[in-house]
Amino acid sequence: MDSKAPREKGRLGKIANLRWPLLVWAIFGTALTLSDGILTPAVSVVSAVEGIAVAQPSVTNAIVGISIAFLIFLFGLPPLGTQKITFFFAPGMGEEFPGDLQLSELLKAPNADTLIQDLAVLISERGVAFFRGQDLSAEDMKVLGQKLGELSGKPAESGLHIHHLTEVNSPKGDQVHIVTSTRRVDRYRGDSSRLHSLKWHSDSCYEPVPSDYTLLKIHTLPASGGDTLWANGYEVYSRLSPPLARMLEGLNALHDVRSHYTKAGEDFGNKLRTGERGHPLNTGQDLCAIHPVIRTQYAYYHFVPVTGWKAVFVNKGVTKRIIGLSKDESDAILDYLNKLFLENHDLQLRFKWKVDNGGGLLADDPLPTSDYEDQLRVGDRVVGVGEKPYYDPNAKDRRRALGLPGFFDDK
Structure with missing residues (x-):
């Protein structure tokens, strides 16, 4: 011990030096x-x-x-929050309304049908609308969800969707699906992917008759x-x-969640709801459907367009195969279409929920994904x-319908 002590002390002394x-x-x-952080933006902007x-x-x-004005503008944006920045840079999508506009009061208005029809057109054109500070009850949500579809011309036999995993005798009824992070299908599954891009989806697109308008109100959020x-x-x-x-406009694609929901039902101990799920065609256990790759997004109601525009109707999570193509061809085209969705941030919109004032949204068949993991939501x-x-x-496509320049006008 004595012989080692001087050596250890010497080493510590060298480190101290x-x-x-x-x-x-x-x-x-x-x-x-710090100097790089200060000088680089200035040099870049001036250049x-x-x-x-x-x-x-x-x-x-x-x-x-x-240059000074631009730098002030650039560094003044972050305090506004990512939500406002997103809306600023996504002019083609999303509309937000303050909390003093209550959807529950809109339902009681003398001209409620006219107002709701206008709202349906706005949502279809803007893709999604956000309403802060809502006191909308679950029953109000059901009434509004049905009226939005009826007043935009949906078939008389179309009602409200019943989710396959909604429990029988659910406390809020069959037509209100409780979205909770405690029942995420792959939460603890070791072989599940950690790529959240795989969770992009379009509501009930695996049904023969999928969704039109979705209402979502979050009341519990993580920190x-x-x-x-x-x-x-x-x-x-x-x-x-x-x-x-032109090639895609003549093709159809398979949307399939059979393995996903079968496993989910086993995990949760639920039997899949096989009865009518909002439409006579939406029945049984075959949770798959074939839909056009290019969809005309909704028809007309008394000559009011809602909107009649063309849209790509595939998504990363559910669309499995383009019918009529080889697997290699289908995989390559779906991969490209999904990249257009996932890698073009200028056509995306991100919304930050707030529960202190009861936020809510109305969405025209969106492609949502989440950014939380093991937290309660x-x-x-x-x-x-x-x-x-x-x-x-x-x-028509949206750009031509609105008189905007197309990406290939000069090609």
Whole structure:
């Protein structure tokens, strides 16, 4: 012990002697990082503005002022929150209403049908609408969900969807699906993927007659997370080249969740609901359907368009195969279509829920996914059943219908 002590002390002494050099090096490295964070944005912005001056020499004397204004604007956005930034950068999707507009009061208005019809058109055009501070009850949600579909022209036999895993004698009724993180199908399954992109889906697209409008009200959230994403199927169609669009417009795809929900029923001890689920065609245990790859999104109600636009109707989680193509061809095309949804952030929208004032949303058949893991998140969802998807060759894409330039206009 005595012979080792001097050696150990000597080693500690050498380390102690390095303390100041290491501290100086750490301070120097921190200073470089801070200076890079300060200088790089300024240099990048000034360089970009100088590029404008090449094409427009009249702004040469204003380069510094323009750069400062842009930097103030750029660094002033984060305090607004990701929600407001998302809306700002996604002008083609999403509409938010403040809490002083109560949907429960809209249902009681003398001209309720006219207001709800206008709301249906807005949601169909904007993809999703958010309403803060809602006191909407589960019964109100069911009434509104059905009226949105009826007033936008859905078939008389279409009602509200009954989820396959909704328990019999559920406390809020068959037509209110309780969305809860405690019953996530793959929560503890070791062989499940951790890629959340696989969870993108479109509500009940595996039914012969899928959803039209979805209402969701979240009342329990984790301390952080629990946001939801949407993607714009209209805009995805606009990004297809004309030859590819023409080919896809004649094809159908298989939407299949049979293995998924069969396993879920076993995990939860639930029997799948095999009776009528909002439409006479939505019955049985074969939870799969064939739908057009390019769908005309809704028909017309008394000559009011809702909207009649073309949309790509596939999603990562449920669409398994394009009918009539080889597996390799189908996989390649579905992979490309899913990339258009997943990797074009300018056609996505992210919403941050708040439960302190009872937030709610109305969505036109969205593609939501979640960003939370093992935290409690609970809400009520009502899903309307719409019409059987179809393709109308005379329909327009969203950009042309709104008079916006197309991606291939000059091609």
